[in-house]
Amino acid sequence: MTAEVLVVGAGPTGMTMANELRLAGVSCVLADRLSRASELSKAGGLQSRTQEALDQRGLLEPLLATGDYPVSTAHFAGTLLPLVRTRHQFPWRSLPQVMLEGFLEKHLAAQGIRIRRNHELVGLRQDADGVTGTFADGTAIRAQYLVAADGGRSTVRKLLGAEFSGRPGTATTVAADVRLSAEVPMHTITPEGYRAQVFPLGVDAEGRPLRRLVLGGPGWSLERDVPVTEDEIRTGLKTVFGDRVELVELRYARRITNAALQAAQYRHGRVFLAGDAAHVHLPLGAQGMNAGIQDAMNLGWKLAAAVRGTAPEGLLDSYHAERHPVGAAVLRNVQAQSLLLDDGPDSAAARSLFAELVQVPEVQYLLDDMLSGMGFRYAMPGSEEHPLVGLPAHDLGPELRAGRGVLVDPGRRFGELAARWADRVNRVETGTEAMLVRPDGYVAWAGAPDGLEPAIRQWFGAPVG
Structure with a gap:
């Protein structure tokens, strides 16, 4: 059996990856060792950035229509952050992981992608041309790339012998x-x-x-x-x-x-670690699930470009460069929360002082940016000077639903240039400021016009013809 991408693990990370590949027209096999979907909600909420990303794919509204998922107040180590409740377009929502998984599985099935359940990976071999995954039932699947989304006890990570370091669980x-x-x-x-x-x-x-x-x-x-x-x-x-x-x-x-562990490298040749396979920590604020979904959003379009042969040099390596620091930052804030939640007398004193500090609005805003995923900024070489570059692009809505890049051109200045990349980048004349937005919703260029073509080449490769 062959596919362009093999995704191991059908949790939120793996299903998001499958959907991203589907949007790009890339074939994938989505395999999971469980015989049926888990009834356990390891996470209980959706952060602002994840909701924004789902909305940009046209998935948030139908997801929220499946049940009553109330807006909740964000917290840091149990201390509420009331000032940030309505700070973003999509505030933190209580939404169980099992409900999200059920929605995504139905969505994928409607698009012709069904999870291959009871597929336990037992072997992995890669060469210069691709990856072969072997399963317990004797099935072998050959793919150009493999994404490990198989959780904190990842079989793929163990088969790779990948370094997974940090602090083991102490409580x-x-x-x-x-x-x-x-x-x-x-x-x-x-x-x-x-x-x-x-x-x-x-x-x-x-x-x-x-x-x-x-x-x-x-x-x-x-x-x-x-x-x-x-x-x-x-x-x-x-x-x-x-x-x-x-x-x-x-x-x-x-x-x-309370283990806090992270893979030293997210890329191993043609194999990529994502979600809990790449980072595990005490579940606080559903940050693990949300980070995993963002891992998939970041990697999916890059893998698609590699499969199509349009990926510029270094594009696949940018997955580790961008997402590893995010994972490390999540681990740091979770460890800080774990310390505040400790039952020692010093922790009680720290909680009391922290509760006073959190009354400062700027402190709540800083923590909100950290927890929600809205404050993470990717390094975009050559374009960092502009305040929008590297951050999520807001309010694009339908423009990103096709999973392609978007050139926002309100001044109608870049039509001729955009036409050369029309197979990968859509051009729209709405908005108030010109910007180049990657398929994952992050701004890759804004500002000086002479920086646009280098940015398109950097993220989308050479034009056709």
């Missing part, structure tokens, strides 16, 4: 999908350091609200494989909330660690 907390008897605050920390985080997970088949509950505190850290019991959940709720709330139903529970 665990409990994460559970539950029904509770009453509403409780989203974030609660007792003076003794016991803590609970509660996020909405939509409703069950009977319309009853479900919640993601995270519990931690002194003496709570047990080995990751120790089963979580109902009695443990009940004791935790009573410790944090007293008699205000009781456990009605426990749907699922597991222990999560």
